[in-house]
Amino acid sequence: MTRRTRTALGTTALCGALLLATAACGSSSASGPTAAQAGTDLQTDFTSALKAYSVTGPIAHKPPYTTISDASKDVPCGSGKATRVYTAEQRVPWTGLPDPASMHTEVQTAAAWFRQYQDDLKAKNEDGPDKVSFGLISDKRHAHVVIVATRAPNLMTLTFNGTSDCLRTS
Known part of the structure; x- marks a missing residue:
C-alpha cells in the first residue's frame, strides 16, 4: 500500500x-423518554400497584388512597427539562399507636407491587419508630419511588411518591 x-x-x-x-x-x-412519557409510566405503575396493594397484605380492609399529584404536569428541573411527580396517600385507622414492625410490613408489601422497580441502594431508608421509608428505582422507567409510613395515635399514614428523572420535554 x-x-x-x-x-x-x-x-x-x-x-x-x-x-x-x-x-x-x-x-x-x-x-430516551420525555417527561410526559415518564409521567404516563408513573400513572400506569401507581394505578396498578396501588390497586393490587389495596387488597393484599396484613391490613385486610384498607381505605382508598387519595391521589395528590397525578404526574400529569411538567415540573421544571433546569436546562429546559422537566420531571413528573405522582403522589398518593392512604390513611389507615389504627387501634392505638402503630408499631414499627407493622409499618415496615405495610411498606414492604406495597413495594412488592411496584414490579418495574428494584431496591434503590442509594436511598436513605428509615426504619422507625415514627417513620418507615423504602426507596425503589427503575432505570427502564427513569423514575424513583419512595413509600413512607408514619404513625400517630390511632392512625398510620402511607405516602407513595414517584418522581421521574429530569428529562427532555419534547
Missing part, C-alpha cells in the same frame, strides 16, 4: 468516525 493510499484510507476512516460521532451526539439529545 502506498503512502498516498494509507493517507486516503486514514482520512476516510477519520471522516467516517467523525460522521458516526456526530450522528450519535445528534441522536442522543432526542433519545
